[in-house]
Each structure stands twice: as C-alpha cells, then as structure tokens.
Amino acid sequence: MTDIIIATKNSGKAKEFQHILKPLGYNVHCLLDFPDGEDVEETGQTFIENAILKAEAIAKQYGKLTIADDSGLVIDYLNGAPGIFSARYAGLEKNDLANINKVLNELANVPKDERAARFICALAIAGPARETITVEGTCEGYIADEMIGTSGFGYDPIFVVKDLDVTMAQLSPEQKNKISHRANAMKKLESILNS
C-alpha cells in the first residue's frame, strides 16, 4: 500500500479522504496523526495557491506523497465571500457554528433565487521528485434559510445541493462522497494520476 499524507488538521476533511482513498489502496495519514506537522499559513490569493503552499510544505517536511485541500463556500450574493476565508469567516478560532450564523445573518430576507452558492475544493498533490499537480472540483447549490441535518462538517447544514434539494448535512457520508466538490476534485486527480 502507498503511504499518503493529507495535509489537513480538519477532521471532517480527513474522514472524507479516508473514505475516498482507502478503497483505492492508499494508506492514509493526516496531520492529526502527526501533531508536529507544520502550521502552514494560507497566504495565497486563491484556493489553488493555498493548496500548493500546504502540500509542498508538508511533502518537504516528511518526504512523502502529500495531498492538500483548500476549500470553501462561494456565495454570489456576497460577491464570492466567504471564499478562501471560509474557515476563519467569523474569527480566527474557526468556529463552524459562528461561521454559519454569520452567513445566515448576511442572507436574512434574501429570496431563494438570489441565494446561489457553490462549494469549491482545490487539491494539490506534491511529493519527492515529482511536479506538483493541482485540480479543482465544485458542487452547485444555494444557501438554506436555517440549519438542516447533522452529517458532515463546516457549512454542510446550510448548503442545499442543487440537484438533490436537501442539505449536504442530510446526506450520508457515502452520498456526500459521490457528489461533493471534494469528490469531484478527487475524480479529476485520479484520472490524471492514472493517465
């Protein structure tokens, strides 16, 4: 089995990568298993730039194949916010509930047809003696009026998946891992790695 590090300290992401990569024969570790993993500053201007920063720093630190994920929620009515600031939208303590409440307040009384949004996931894969590869996956939807569902993490309870009309937090992990921005990005990465 090939060892692979997921350069994340987010347990929700780590679980999803386990689900997706284990059946493909990878032995998956994340930075929750390696607490001395560098805290890489997300100083890029785009999801892709931040994914590259995280993947290359951790690949260098451990000398192993590394995938980093930089992702977030892009809301049209807020001109693309919270975007690359999704994790720290309501403050540096990265509180999911505070982030959700901030978005719901900003969209209070905004009609459904103006609540369009998408999740974006940029992945970078880096490692010793290889060029870094990046891909991006998206998932279209809109922002609900209130939190619904308990699965997933982050903004899932307020993100209604366009094609399904239920929130991401109402999907089982198996369902989310078929249609999510992360799943779509992983499909692209797999097809590049296999070609």
Ligand SMILES: O=P(O)(O)OP(=O)(O)OP(=O)(O)OC[C@H]1O[C@@H](n2cnc3c(O)ncnc32)[C@H](O)[C@@H]1O
């Ligand atoms: O940087 P790492 O250590 O990977 O962990 P993080 O939580 O800081 O991750 P990001 O910098 O990529 O910020 C992404 C934020 O966007 C949100 N997000 C990303 N993917 C999501 C998903 O599948 N469902 C719900 N929210 C998501 C969530 O709030 C994350 O904290």
Ligand SMILES: [Mg+2]
């Ligand atoms: Mg982060």
